[in-house]
């Protein structure tokens with residue numbers, strides 16, 4: 075067994091030592107891909123459309139659908155085959171925020187920086203009211219929360235309610251580096267790198283003997299929602315809890331505007347200011363005008379699909395993709411219009427160069443990623459099934475490349491499969507050493523989390539998550555109101571498209587599919603409860619995750635994922 079593996083490995087190594095072009099007869103394909111990617115890139119044009127023209131692209135919203143329809147038209151114009159929208163059942167209506175004004179009226183007049191929480195209702199016109207702050211107990215038990223809220227029953231009617239104490243965000247004297255060092259990249263993706271694994275979740279603090287069990291932050295938040303609705307509060311205000319007026323606004327976890335009151339996430343600076351004035355015993359008057367709209371037709375959402383049809387192995391499929399849906403506080407440039415623009419560009423490059431891949435190359439721009447990888451999970455289930463319950467497409471699947479970690483250049487890849495699979499991908503990436511691409515590692519994790527590549531891993535299929543330099547992803551743009559077109563590093567993303575175009579082409583041309591886990595080696599599928607609920611990031615272990623500030627204890631702005639980005 076061991077011996078056979080050594081022989082196979084040395085064969086691979088000797089093949090890899092041939093010039094890459096000689097292995098597949100692709101001649102100067104690599105040079106042509108580089109030239110097309112660097113000199114005639116369409117990425118920034120695509121980014122302009124996805125962000126400036128159609129953003130934000132919340133799942134189920136008409137904006138998302140319009141962006142997807144534009145992508146179908148554009149990919150068709152580039153000559154791709156069979157570009158179309160593929161519906162899946164989101165089960166929630168679409169939602170958009172159309173208008174938001176927020177002002178401090180008294181004791182001084184000043185505008186406030188806020189974002190609306192998604193799937194919450196409008197105010198009834200302009201609402202002006204006294205502010206009230208609920209300083210919730212820390213990690214309350216059900217009994218403690220009930221007693222606390224009962225105390226406020228008579229006081230919240232008609233009020234604008236600040237929920238929780240403001241977070242204290244210390245000045246950061248050690249901002250995270252924007253580039254991964256070569257040494258770090260080697261550790262992550264070099265030949266001696268350990269397989270990727272999800273970080274182990276921090277243990278829940280142990281309770282003192284006899285102490286009542288605390289509610290989860292989500293349970294607290296939902297009970298506060300119900301309490302405010304029942305007792306006629308006017309507006310709920312959450313603290314963004316981030317520096318420099320960054321705001322991450324996610325969603326009302328019920329997706330039902332009738333279950334909650336109008337809700338905003340306010341910049342930590344404004345929230346703290348109001349809170350300090352209230353602590354002086356001074357009355358504060360606030361004013362909001364919020365207009366949101368619900369779109370029942372959004373309960374059907376769409377993945378956007380297009381292909382370059384294969385030749386002698388056309389029924390085998392190699393895929394590349396990213397998620398087109400975004401959060402709504404900005405135009406979703408780094409998360410993840412850029413992943414879509416890069417993958418579209420990689421396909422455009424191959425089509426423009428007249429590539430005739432042996433296998434079919436298929437682009438997918440997912441939706442519902444931000445609500446739990448819903449679009450890609452639905453697609454994988456429909457087209458491929460899983461190791462335990464395969465569909466005919468399962469055995470013919472050649473791999474899925476995913477980009478969803480922002481604008482940085484690619485530094486390596488994490489491949490779901492046995493070590494031989496990583497060896498092959500490492501060989502394919504070899505020509506990009508000078509561009510900072512280090513190599514590939516394997517992952518054995520079938521946990522759904524991070525990004526859409528894990529929907530494939532979860533099924534036992536070879537998902538390939540591309541790891542990128544962090545740039546400003548974890549520190550500034552990921553899920554925030556700062557995630558706009560301006561944050562794209564053009565030179566990095568052009569190179570990303572070049573790397574992906576070459577890699578996809580190589581996997582489309584090889585004689586064999588990527589090696590997969592044998593029946594005996596296939597990692598067990600985690601039980602649904604084990605799927606992670608960390609914040610999403612894309613290529614599994616991303617720099618963004620590494621740079622992520624510690625998880626907050628308060629729940630206000632959460633995403634309802636059964637997974638981790």
Ligand SMILES: [Zn+2]
Nearest residue numbers: 397409410478
């Ligand atoms: Zn994303």
